[in-house]
Amino acid sequence: MSGTRTLEGLVLAGPDFEPIEGRVVVEDGEIAAIEEASVASDDWILPAFVNAHTHIGDSIAKEAGRGLSLDELVAPPDGLKHRLLRETPRDEMVAAMRESVAYMREGGTASFVEFREGGAEGVDRLREAAADSPVEPVILGREEVAAMEAGDGFGASGARDGEFGTERNATREAGKLFGVHAGERDSHDVDGALDLDPDFLVHMVHVEDYQLERVADRGTPVVCCPRSNLVTNVGLPDFDRLNDATTLALGTDNVMLNSPSVFRETEFAAKHSDLDAPTVLRMATRNGARIAGKEYGLVEEGRPAKLQVLDGGNHNLGGARDPVRAVVRRAGVADVREVLL
Template identity: 35%
Template sequence: MIIKNLKILKGENLDLIEGSITIKDGIIKNFNENEDKEIYDASGYLAIPCFINAHTHIGDSIAKDIGIGLTLKELVHPIYGLKKKILQQAKDDEIIEAMASGMMDMLRQGISYFCDFREGGKKGLYLIKEALKRVKGIGAIILGRVEYYFKEEELIENKDLPDEVLRELEKLLEVCDGIGLSGANEYSDKALFKIGELVRKKGKLLAIHASESKETKEFSYEKTKMSEVERSIKFLKPNFLIHLTQADDKDLELVKKNGIGVVICPRANAELASGFPPVTKMLNLGLTVALGSDNFMLNSPEFFKEMDYLLKISSVMEGKPYPLKPKEVLKMATINGGKLLNIKNSIDINHKANLLFIDLKDKNLEGSKDIIATLVKRGRVENIKAIMINGEWVYGRL
């Protein structure tokens, strides 16, 4: 297959070039025109990498916008939050159908992969895998979790992780891509260490929420004399951290020193008044920062909205125009998520052909003098006229 006469955001730096893409067996082979029976003329189109949604909780798709006005703790606390009660009462088929709908929504938004924090132990993994069978094209990195949490006094006393929980965790790791923990405040130091040790031994991914709100940050200092970020890095040693909305300079320096990635979810944080992540500081330190949309019950997985919000609110927070560059934001939505999840997502030779085709003739994009800035600020899902995943058309066609 040859797609010719198009503009391309090529490589990890998203360099704008003009030319053709040759695809064979779902893989990008070169950027030259060769002879082929299947040729598409893409004049007026721009090819960009598919989006990667680096943090979701798709299981709560069943209860969109319930609990408006509730706090983070009231809504999503893993033990007594409203979400927990809803999922316990829901039927399996209802959860599967809701998750499948969420996946179809993400696919139409141009998301080729998502990384889900899958609660519910082995049953939770079964439910998401059943939902994935109903949606062609989208890929999932599934981080499971054993539903065992420490009480406050057990945290303070630094109780050990029970052997039966460790055995359950080991079985879980056989059927998922890694572990996604709720937060350091729900686990003792000993437990974090054992979980981290086991996951690394199995060669799987490990991630945890950290410093999401002032309340969780203050609780950590009060009960352990350390920040959530500090405890997570010292004892768990994750591949990446989620949120860091309330992370301070010391936290960020620790993240840098240990080579840990970060996933931010700005619109979801705004929904719960949790704050805004210090993203310019993260980038200035050279951290790899990716974007996620977080809980489906809170937020929609619309990456054009996510990018626009991040770009503009960062200007408000920093008190000057564009402390973030549009290309940096687009990398967070495409390239950086791939780096954290070990997915080669750039448009490069020998990479999978996971491509979004943007119609530059659309009225909201016409007249652009900086197409990346225009995409980040003005892009809409209707500008995506075709989506290719693994070299196959999954939406539209040129």
């Protein structure tokens, strides 16, 4: 984005999303100023989302596998989704992922952290799908070191019995991002995951007290995917307990099971926890951006202008007394007027 652009409305500014009536001045893709002023616009200006855990190759299998267990659905190498991924022609998969990337943009998402199946070829397919979009994928390859080398890091499935040591060492040497699923169906793989010293953990639905102490000591962020956890019947994460221990972010997980709408994820997390609205909105913006290695996620001077503009005066949001709470618990893709990426 080049040149100067001014947005007017209610600005949710800074790390606490303080509502300020006024303007955001954007110059050459950066937030140059936030000006408090009386304006006529009903728009709400807030950071774009970062979806911190996705599997968008699943876009070829939306709502497949009704009634199957977690392992039957997604466990490598022969869960339903993996069989479908192997059977799907490249062009069909790329087109399906391109649609999911476009939907994420419509829903105010600036970036997503993808655990990409299919080795180096899978990484290449996603790069093609996202090539013409301003949405930035952070692609963590799977299954082989070559996928990590082709992508932005490595995304491991649950680490039990010393698994993924080779991949972890190679990722560390490359200076790239390493994430791992842990505590999804039980707590048995949490210690193995922590032994790998990951940059972040995904799920952590089931975690023992001593394991949570290890997380806190290391400061390892956790990405929660509650809608997915509900669908796969593994339970829900203890948001409040996890939040006391570390930094939390949100991910929508498998497109097979859920739409990649961060709005739906924030609503679900807010209504199934005691976390306040600013905490949940940080999970969807700044915290996810930190995991992804991005400098955006806040409306602050000097930050990249990755912003979304909601219609705060429409039938859904008009009359809201607490705009941050309304964004987290009530807003949806249909409320997005514009996305600046």
